[in-house]
Amino acid sequence: MTSEGLAVQADAPAGPTGRRGRRAADVPTLVERAREGDARSVARLISLVEDASPALREVAAALAPHTGHAQVLGLTGSPGVGKSTTTTALVRALRATGKRVGVLAVDPSSPFSGGALLGDRVRMQDHAGDSGVYIRSMASRGHLGGLSWSTPQALRVLDAAGCDVVLIETVGVGQSELEIASLADTTLVLVAPGMGDGIQAAKAGILEVADVFVVNKADRDGADTTVRDLRYMLSLGGRHSEAGQWRPPIVKTVASRDADNGIDQVLEKIETHREWLAASGEGQRRRSERAAREIEAIALATLRERMGDVHGSAALGTLAGRVVAGESDPYRAADELLDEL
Amino acid sequence: MTSEGLAVQADAPAGPTGRRGRRAADVPTLVERAREGDARSVARLISLVEDASPALREVAAALAPHTGHAQVLGLTGSPGVGKSTTTTALVRALRATGKRVGVLAVDPSSPFSGGALLGDRVRMQDHAGDSGVYIRSMASRGHLGGLSWSTPQALRVLDAAGCDVVLIETVGVGQSELEIASLADTTLVLVAPGMGDGIQAAKAGILEVADVFVVNKADRDGADTTVRDLRYMLSLGGRHSEAGQWRPPIVKTVASRDADNGIDQVLEKIETHREWLAASGEGQRRRSERAAREIEAIALATLRERMGDVHGSAALGTLAGRVVAGESDPYRAADELLDEL
Numbered sequence: 202m203t204s205e206g207l208a209v210q211a212d213a214p215a216g217p218t219g220r221r222g223r224r225a226a227d228v229p230t231l232v233e234r235a236r237e238g239d240a241r242s243v244a245r246l247i248s249l250v251e252d253a254s255p256a257l258r259e260v261a262a263a264l265a266p267h268t269g270h271a272q273v274l275g276l277t278g279s280p281g282v283g284k285s286t287t288t289t290a291l292v293r294a295l296r297a298t299g300k301r302v303g304v305l306a307v308d309p310s311s312p313f314s315g316g317a318l319l320g321d322r323v324r325m326q327d328h329a330g331d332s333g334v335y336i337r338s339m340a341s342r343g344h345l346g347g348l349s350w351s352t353p354q355a356l357r358v359l360d361a362a363g364c365d366v367v368l369i370e371t372v373g374v375g376q377s378e379l380e381i382a383s384l385a386d387t388t389l390v391l392v393a394p395g396m397g398d399g400i401q402a403a404k405a406g407i408l409e410v411a412d413v414f415v416v417n418k419a420d421r422d423g424a425d426t427t428v429r430d431l432r433y434m435l436s437l438g439g440r441h442s443e444a445g446q447w448r449p450p451i452v453k454t455v456a457s458r459d460a461d462n463g464i465d466q467v468l469e470k471i472e473t474h475r476e477w478l479a480a481s482g483e484g485q486r487r488r489s490e491r492a493a494r495e496i497e498a499i500a501l502a503t504l505r506e507r508m509g510d511v512h513g514s515a516a517l518g519t520l521a522g523r524v525v526a527g528e529s530d531p532y533r534a535a536d537e538l539l540d541e542l
Numbered sequence: 543m544t545s546e547g548l549a550v551q552a553d554a555p556a557g558p559t560g561r562r563g564r565r566a567a568d569v570p571t572l573v574e575r576a577r578e579g580d581a582r583s584v585a586r587l588i589s590l591v592e593d594a595s596p597a598l599r600e601v602a603a604a605l606a607p608h609t610g611h612a613q614v615l616g617l618t619g620s621p622g623v624g625k626s627t628t629t630t631a632l633v634r635a636l637r638a639t640g641k642r643v644g645v646l647a648v649d650p651s652s653p654f655s656g657g658a659l660l661g662d663r664v665r666m667q668d669h670a671g672d673s674g675v676y677i678r679s680m681a682s683r684g685h686l687g688g689l690s691w692s693t694p695q696a697l698r699v700l701d702a703a704g705c706d707v708v709l710i711e712t713v714g715v716g717q718s719e720l721e722i723a724s725l726a727d728t729t730l731v732l733v734a735p736g737m738g739d740g741i742q743a744a745k746a747g748i749l750e751v752a753d754v755f756v757v758n759k760a761d762r763d764g765a766d767t768t769v770r771d772l773r774y775m776l777s778l779g780g781r782h783s784e785a786g787q788w789r790p791p792i793v794k795t796v797a798s799r800d801a802d803n804g805i806d807q808v809l810e811k812i813e814t815h816r817e818w819l820a821a822s823g824e825g826q827r828r829r830s831e832r833a834a835r836e837i838e839a840i841a842l843a844t845l846r847e848r849m850g851d852v853h854g855s856a857a858l859g860t861l862a863g864r865v866v867a868g869e870s871d872p873y874r875a876a877d878e879l880l881d882e883l
Binding site for chain 1: 598599602603605606607608609610694695698826829830831833834836837838840841842844845846849858859861862863865866867868869870871872873874875876877879880
């Protein structure tokens, strides 16, 4: 990296006149401030990666040397199982041990992620004023709740900013639980009694992605049945039955505003999983796989962008005309188009 | 094209012993036979493009000089509106005028497309033994009924085989009605009374893709209300209100096994639309756009294939390792990966 950062425009706080000033901030300075714990700089960096700004590549390069520290937790589950309450309880418990925590909420049903519609605000909610917590809502990729393509980049910002733990919360619908598992070191799957989650879990492949099962609302009827169902399904085999493999524990919780019963036990299981990841080499394997997927996705997006550039171009128009006239076929034309890129 | 075709293995009919023989057939011979009306050669060519066989590119090249003749009709609508019955009625009416007709059924709910599960059989059903009709079921891309990527290629086979009309039938769910409209010269949207289709149509953007509305089951209560609703929505504007633009007509039909009331009128509207396409230049524009999209899709698929080749490769592993170690960032790594391709 050269020391001349690409100057980027970022919103300054509203002045006393109510007019929002604008001021240039360079990427290295933003990264430096973010590392010192400046929440505003963290927010700006996430906005830069989220908006795919021209500074995106410079931001990624500036962050790289400072990444790799954060433990990444994924938290997923059907709507209504209590993801947001559990997230809040986990953050509270992690903060109590002195850890710096980042939260990326990609759950469209979460009160956190309402913020995605409001732009780039860092939302603090329960933890407002606590400089050891960043809570950031990410725009979801669609109504099925898929992770935004920029989630891995936002994760890198929080990692570089010195978060010890980054928690990614997303609703378990469609592909998102697979996506979150590919990002996270440890994936928590939340279920609640009486929601048929046990059966759904088996269908959705959640069994394959869960490192820790959390049966939330465990004070409700049917909690023991849910635990038994999960245990039975785990016993049926799959990867968990092999020697040396991780067997996902099942923890019962009652996370609410007032009581966090079971949350400490969840943290214990996360810690045990972290130790297993390190001892088995699986942790390093997951991180390499994560990086490889990310590189591939960016490469493919770059190619798609280049394709976008030729859309409507004279070259493509000419090639299409020759196909329509029967002088060429789409495969030959595609090869010729690729030669132009 | 050289005259040496890539020899491909194709199933020969089951012999008297019940054993299925195998015999090599070269692409130029298959194309020649298909053009002479040999249904089996048509089926084999479609299988070759559908399975993305190594001969795919040779097939595409061999077909090219013979394409551009067929009129392409799209037929879409919600499940239960009577798409298959209408397709059958349209085929019957077109055959009565002496036209050669191809049908590509991509509708997972269609009795035609059951055949997709049975492999590459050409299904004839009502038209069994009629050498002027090819009916082919295509595997759908997923439960949402999207068109298979190979649909455009199958269309080119039927076009080259001398079909005057190719009818693509698909269930109007998800993206498929947009995809079918991008393939077809004329898109028929089927609705039925009392199914709330009018409202759904507006939501799903069906108004934008329909060239002809067919209110099927018009002998049922509510048919006139459905017509009025559609007319009202069309009157609200959009592209149809501009001068020189096509205003989609609304035709009432009662297509059944025994009666095809209204089908002739549908064919009249299709003919009027064909004349408008020619006179306005829109027909040529649509075909160019179709070819351009197809070229782009193939180019992108080719790139994705090349990416697949590097997945798990030493190069990607090394790049991922450097990102994990913080020595590189995913964007730089992606650029380096692309340089390798």
